[in-house]
Amino acid sequence: MSAAALVHRLRAAGCVFAEEEAERLLAAAPSAEALESMVARRVEGFPLEHVLGFADFAGVRVEVADTVFVPRHRTELLTSTARTMLRDGGVVLDLCCGTGALGLVVVRGFSGVRLVASDIDPAAVACARRNLTGSPSAEFTAEVFQGDLFSAVPVDLRGRVDVLLANVPYVPTAEIAYLPEEFRVHEARAALDGGDDGLDVLRRVAAEAAGWLAPGGALLTEAGAEQLATAHALLRAGGLRPRTVTDEETETHVVVAVA
Structure with a gap:
């Protein structure tokens, strides 16, 4: 051809x-x-990344399996912001990790970091394990677990997480029908559907996050512009101090909530 x-x-x-x-x-x-x-x-109509079997995200190439959420350029704001909050020897927890790309990008270049990732989707967990645990690294050690949010996370991380990546689904259920076919048909619905207002999963994370964060640790999540006020309120109610970082070019909003 x-x-x-x-x-x-x-x-x-x-x-x-x-x-x-x-x-x-x-x-x-x-x-x-x-x-x-x-x-x-x-x-x-399959996403190009599913066809190729990989995605290039923030300078890192990761394996992407069918049905697994594809990491996209707009989420690089979350990872670049998170990197400013991490230090050598820190602990990173990546909830709803998908391919594991976010955690992998955040820990790159640091040393002695403990990276723990979890997802409820078995296909995503298998994919993340291949991306994160394939070869030894002086930069980080990685553990990947399957389960529902914090239920899968080792209890010894309580009070010790420096950076909590929570790229949770935040598309309101009624809006999923209007997403491009690549999202709507070929990626797991659980990776997209955030409930009636798109914030159901964040509510659950916000209710528990403070207990997992180290003093001064931070949770980072994406939200739509119309969701920011509610997201801030949820995180404040959970004992955190939220602020928003915005990229005007991509219209991406990252909420940073500090313990």
């Missing part, structure tokens, strides 16, 4: 960045047969 033909097929399927996607598919496919299979999946 020529590059021009591939671009034509992708553009006809509605891929906005057809040229860039064609280049990435051609580079990743080990054979003509594999390329055809990959293109067919992309044309069907």
Whole structure:
């Protein structure tokens, strides 16, 4: 398949960045047969990252399995903010970890960090384990657990977490129907659905987070602009001091709540 033909097929399927996607598919496919299979999946609407089997996020390449939430550029604000709050030898807890990409990016370049990640989705947990525990590192040790929020986290972390990444689902249930097909059909609903106002999962995290954070530790989460006031109230009620960091270009809002 020529590059021009591939671009034509992708553009006809509605891929906005057809040229860039064609280049990435051609580079990743080990054979003509594999390329055809990959293109067919992309044309069907599978996220490009699921087709490729990996995502590039904040300078790190991570494996992405089918149905697992794909880490996206807008979430880099959360990781870059978190990195300013971590020190060597610190403890990072990544709830709703998905691929494990956020934790992996946050601990990069530090030394002696303990990284604990958890997710309720078995596919995400398996993916995160491959990304985080594949090879020894002086930067961090990693443990990945399956379970519902804090229920999966080792109890010895209570009062010791310096950075709590809580990239919880925050799409209101009624708005899921309006998401692009890549999200709505091909990623686990549990990674998207935040309940009636999008903040159901954050409510549960906010109610327990203070007990897990070290003095001065911080919880970081994303929220929509219309959710910020409620998110701040929830976190204050949980004993934390929230503020918002905003990237105007991507219209991303990260709430930072300090113990």
